[in-house]
Amino acid sequence: MDEILHGTYEAARLIVTLDRDLLEIIVLSLKVTLTAVAIASLIGLPMGAWLAVNRFRFRRIVIAVLNALMGLPPVVVGLFVYMMLSRSGPFGAMGLLFTPSAMIIAQVLIITPLIASISHQTIRDLWAQYHDLLISLNATRGQRIMSLLWDGRRALLTAMLAGFGRAVGEVGAIMIVGGNIEHATRVLTTAIALETGRGNFAFAMGLGMVLIAIAVLVNLAIHGLGRTERSSVW
Amino acid sequence: MPTSQGISLPAGPAGPAALGERAESGRAASILPLRLRGAMARARGKVLIGPIDLDITRRGLTIVMGPNGAGKTTLLRLMHGLQRLSAGEIIWSAPQSQVRDRQAFVFQSPVMMRRSVLDNIAYPLVLHGVARADARAQAAEMATEMGLGGLLDQPAPVLSGGEQQKLSLARALIRAPEILFLDEPCANLDGRATREIEAILQKAQGDGTRIVMSTHNMGQARRMAQDVVFMYDGKVHECAEATGFFEDRPKTPEATGFINGDIVE
Amino acid sequence: MMLIRAWAVVSLLALAGVAHADEMRLAVTTSFDNSGLAAVLLPRIKADLDLDIQMIVVGTGQALRLGEAGDVDAILVHSRAAEDAFVAAGHATHRREIMYNDFVLIGPGHDPAGIARAGSAAQAFGLLAQARAPFVSRGDDSGTHNKELALWQKAGVDPGAQGAWYRAAGASMGATLNTASGMNAYVMADRASWLNFGNKGDLRLLFSGDPVLFNQYAYLPVNPARHTHVKAALAAKLEGWLVSDMAAGLINAYKVNGEQLFTFNARP
Ligand SMILES: Nc1ncnc2c1ncn2[C@@H]1O[C@H](COP(=O)(O)OP(=O)(O)OP(=O)(O)O)[C@@H](O)[C@H]1O
Numbered sequence A: 001m002d003e004i005l006h007g008t009y010e011a012a013r014l015i016v017t018l019d020r021d022l023l024e025i026i027v028l029s030l031k032v033t034l035t036a037v038a039i040a041s042l043i044g045l046p047m048g049a050w051l052a053v054n055r056f057r058f059r060r061i062v063i064a065v066l067n068a069l070m071g072l073p074p075v076v077v078g079l080f081v082y083m084m085l086s087r088s089g090p091f092g093a094m095g096l097l098f099t100p101s102a103m104i105i106a107q108v109l110i111i112t113p114l115i116a117s118i119s120h121q122t123i124r125d126l127w128a129q130y131h132d133l134l135i136s137l138n139a140t141r142g143q144r145i146m147s148l149l150w151d152g153r154r155a156l157l158t159a160m161l162a163g164f165g166r167a168v169g170e171v172g173a174i175m176i177v178g179g180n181i182e183h184a185t186r187v188l189t190t191a192i193a194l195e196t197g198r199g200n201f202a203f204a205m206g207l208g209m210v211l212i213a214i215a216v217l218v219n220l221a222i223h224g225l226g227r228t229e230r231s232s233v234w
Numbered sequence B: 001m002p003t004s005q006g007i008s009l010p011a012g013p014a015g016p017a018a019l020g021e022r023a024e025s026g027r028a029a030s031i032l033p034l035r036l037r038g039a040m041a042r043a044r045g046k047v048l049i050g051p052i053d054l055d056i057t058r059r060g061l062t063i064v065m066g067p068n069g070a071g072k073t074t075l076l077r078l079m080h081g082l083q084r085l086s087a088g089e090i091i092w093s094a095p096q097s098q099v100r101d102r103q104a105f106v107f108q109s110p111v112m113m114r115r116s117v118l119d120n121i122a123y124p125l126v127l128h129g130v131a132r133a134d135a136r137a138q139a140a141e142m143a144t145e146m147g148l149g150g151l152l153d154q155p156a157p158v159l160s161g162g163e164q165q166k167l168s169l170a171r172a173l174i175r176a177p178e179i180l181f182l183d184e185p186c187a188n189l190d191g192r193a194t195r196e197i198e199a200i201l202q203k204a205q206g207d208g209t210r211i212v213m214s215t216h217n218m219g220q221a222r223r224m225a226q227d228v229v230f231m232y233d234g235k236v237h238e239c240a241e242a243t244g245f246f247e248d249r250p251k252t253p254e255a256t257g258f259i260n261g262d263i264v265e
Numbered sequence C: 001m002m003l004i005r006a007w008a009v010v011s012l013l014a015l016a017g018v019a020h021a022d023e024m025r026l027a028v029t030t031s032f033d034n035s036g037l038a039a040v041l042l043p044r045i046k047a048d049l050d051l052d053i054q055m056i057v058v059g060t061g062q063a064l065r066l067g068e069a070g071d072v073d074a075i076l077v078h079s080r081a082a083e084d085a086f087v088a089a090g091h092a093t094h095r096r097e098i099m100y101n102d103f104v105l106i107g108p109g110h111d112p113a114g115i116a117r118a119g120s121a122a123q124a125f126g127l128l129a130q131a132r133a134p135f136v137s138r139g140d141d142s143g144t145h146n147k148e149l150a151l152w153q154k155a156g157v158d159p160g161a162q163g164a165w166y167r168a169a170g171a172s173m174g175a176t177l178n179t180a181s182g183m184n185a186y187v188m189a190d191r192a193s194w195l196n197f198g199n200k201g202d203l204r205l206l207f208s209g210d211p212v213l214f215n216q217y218a219y220l221p222v223n224p225a226r227h228t229h230v231k232a233a234l235a236a237k238l239e240g241w242l243v244s245d246m247a248a249g250l251i252n253a254y255k256v257n258g259e260q261l262f263t264f265n266a267r268p
C-alpha cells in the first residue's frame, strides 16, 4: 500500500518538476508508439477492409492466422525482429538495431494483426449494409474499400486506439530490439522495467502512472478528433 | 408540368427525341431494349424465379406486381445484375461493359451511407470521377428539387423513412440513368410522400429514364403503369399493357384473384 | 486525418534514423549497470574522449550473443570461462581485465541457516543445503548464476536435486532480489546490485569476503576481422581509457553507502 502512495507522490513530483530525462522518455514513447500506430493503421485498416470485401480461396485461413497472430507474445516478435536486424541477420547492414526505428518495426508487427482484425470485423458489418449499393453503383474494389474505411472511420478509430493501447504498454519486444539505451531508446515501459529491477518500486509506479495519464490523454485527444468531424460532416 | 427542366439531368438536353443518343461523349446507342430469354435464378439448388422471357422496351413505365414471395425483388435484381443468372440469357442492346454504369437501383429498404445527405447524393458522381465541388453542387440542386434542401448537412441515417426513400431516389437519379429499377419505393410512406415520389418519377421518365418498378400499391400501379408484369410463384404470368390489364381484366385466374383481392381491400 | 499525415512524416523521419558522431555500443551486464558506476564513468569518458557510450544492459549470455553477432562494439562482462571461449572462437580480439567486485550472500535477518558464522563460502553454501532454507537462484545462465553453481559444486551440493527450497527464478539480478525479498529467502548477489537495491525488506548481508567470491570484470572488444562495421578504433580508445589512472581513481573511489564496490586491477 505504501508503495502505491509513494508511487502517486512520485508521479506528481515527476510531472510537477517536469524532469528533463522524463520528458525525453515520454516524447520518445509517444514518437515510437504513435508512429507504429500510424504505420500499422496504414497497413492494417485497408487489409481488414480488403479481407471483408473479397472472397478468395484462403480467406478463412488468412483470417484465422490474423486472429492467432494477435496472441503472439511480444517477446517472440522482439526476438524475430532482433534476428532480422542483427548485424548477422538479413537486414543487418541497415544498422537499425538498438534504434527507435527497430522499436517501431517491432511494434508495427505486434499491433498490425490487432488493427487488421478489429477493422475486418467492423468493415464486415458495414459491408453487409453497403454491399448491394456499392455493387449497383459499379464501384471498383479500391473505391469500395476507401468508402468503407471512410464511412467506418469512427469505429476504426477504436481499432487504432486498441493498437495504441497494446503498443504503448509493450515492453518485451522493444527491450530486446531497442536495448533500453539511456538518451537513445529508453521509453516509459523499459524505464519502468529497469526501475522495478532496481527495486525502486515507488519510482516505477510513478512512471506507470505517468504512462497511464498519457494513454488517457491520447485517447481523449483522438476521441475529440472524432467528434469534431461529426459536427461538420458525418 | 415542366418538361425537361423539372428534374435536372446532368447529361444535358433530354426528352423523348434525345432518348436514343442522350449521351455523354463516347456513349453508344441506348442499352435498351432489354431482353430476358429463359432467365432463371437459383439459390442453394432451389429455383427462385424463371424461366422468364421478358422484353423491356425503350419507352414506358413497367410495374411489376404479385403477392409476397412471388419473385419481384429477385427479378429486378436479376435484370440489374445483382442476382446471379443461373440459366438463360439477359441481353442488353449495348456491350456489357457499358450497361452497368447506365442503370440505377432503388432498394426495398434504403441504404443510407454514414455521410451527410449531400454526400450521399453526390456519391455516385464522385465514384465516376466528377470533381467533389461539382458533384456537391449538382447534388445540392437535386436535393432541393426533391424537397431535401433543408437537410443537406444532416447525417443520412437519422432521416425519416420517407426522407430516406427520397434520398435513395435522388442518389439513383443523379447520374441520369437510362433505366431505373425501383423495388417498392413507396412502402411505408404516407399518401402525400407517395405522391411526391410519383411526381419525381414521372419527371424522370419525362427526362428519358426508363422505369421498372415493383409495388403492392394498386392505386399507384393504376396511376403510373404503362405496362404490367404480373408475377406469381417465380413466374411471369402476365405481361400486358396497363389499360388492358386493369380494364379488360387479367387473363389468368391468379392475376384476377390478386387484383380483386386488392380492390376489395 | 491531418494527424495521420503528420504521423506518416514522423515515421519517415524515424525510419531514416538519426546520425550521431562518435558513439559506440557497449553490452554490459545488469549487475554492472545496477552498481551505478556507469553514471560516474560515462560523463567522464564523454568529456575526455568525446565519445558517447550506448550501454545495452543484458544478461551475460545475451551480451556474448550480441558481441558474436557484431551488434555491439565491445562487451564488459564477468564470466571467465565464457569469456575465454569467446576469445578462443575469435569473436573478440582479446580479453582485458579491468576491475573486480565481489559477490555477497544475502538472507533473512534472523539467518535460520546460520551462514553469518561460516568460515568460507563453501561452508556457507553447505549450511544452506543442510538447513534447506529457501534460496532464490538467478537460474538464467548469467555470470552470477554460473558463479553460484560453481560454489554449490565446491560445497558438494547438487542444488537442482534438493527440492522445493531451491528456486530458480530465471530472471535478472533485480528481479531475483525482488523475489528473494518477497519470499524472505537467501540469495547470492553482486555487492553493487545489493547496495543499490531499494526493496531490501528484511534481507541482510550475511556473508562476504572469501576470495572465491571475487568477481572479475573484463573488457572484450569485438573482432573487426569478423565484423567490418565494428568501431574498433573507438573500442580501443575506450579500452585505453578504462585502464588509465583516471579510470583507476574513479573506480576505486566509487562508494555506495560509504562502501567501496570495485577494485581496479587492470595491468597497463
Ligand atoms: N438468397 C435466397 N436464398 C433462398 N431463397 C431466396 C433467396 N432470395 C429470395 N429467396 C426466395 O425467393 C422467393 C422470391 O423472393 P422475392 O424477394 O423476389 O419476392 P418478392 O416478390 O419481392 O416478395 P415481397 O413482396 O415480399 O418483397 C421467396 O420465396 C424467397 O424466400
Ligand SMILES: [Mg+2]
Pocket (backbone or CB within 6 Å): B072, B073, B074, B108, B183
Ligand atoms: Mg420484394
